[in-house]
Amino acid sequence: MNAIQEKLFLELRQTKIELEQSLMSRQNRDWLTNLLESELRDVNAAICKFEQGQYGKCERTGEWLPENLLQIIPTVKSVNDSEIVNRYYKKTISTLDL
Structure with a gap:
């Protein structure tokens, strides 16, 4: 860890x-x-x-989720969840500087 x-x-x-x-x-x-x-x-x-x-593995694809997404939403379950967040958040998650 x-x-x-x-x-x-x-x-x-x-x-x-x-x-x-x-x-x-x-x-x-x-x-x-x-x-x-x-x-x-x-x-x-x-x-x-x-x-x-x-922890951090997408439940849909099995791929590892971006660490910055996990820092924002530690309970995120899938890539789909990140797409939902991106829809409602003003900046895309990939541009966040954590």
Whole structure:
């Protein structure tokens, strides 16, 4: 695991803790609860991929995703996800200087 991946792994673990705490503190189930649960599933999946040595691999093509994309969205699953981000982001991901 390189330094960037290690940083992302620590960030994902911290995010997992924060999401779990937020979910435990919620008294009522609402639209935000659903979003938090969905995000927690994505974070858990990314952590599992790290543990299996598969983090950053596109689920569609099997190719490795660009590291700068993973830095922006550590839970990204496929190249398709990056295309969606590019559609809504003002600059293309490939031009970002991280």
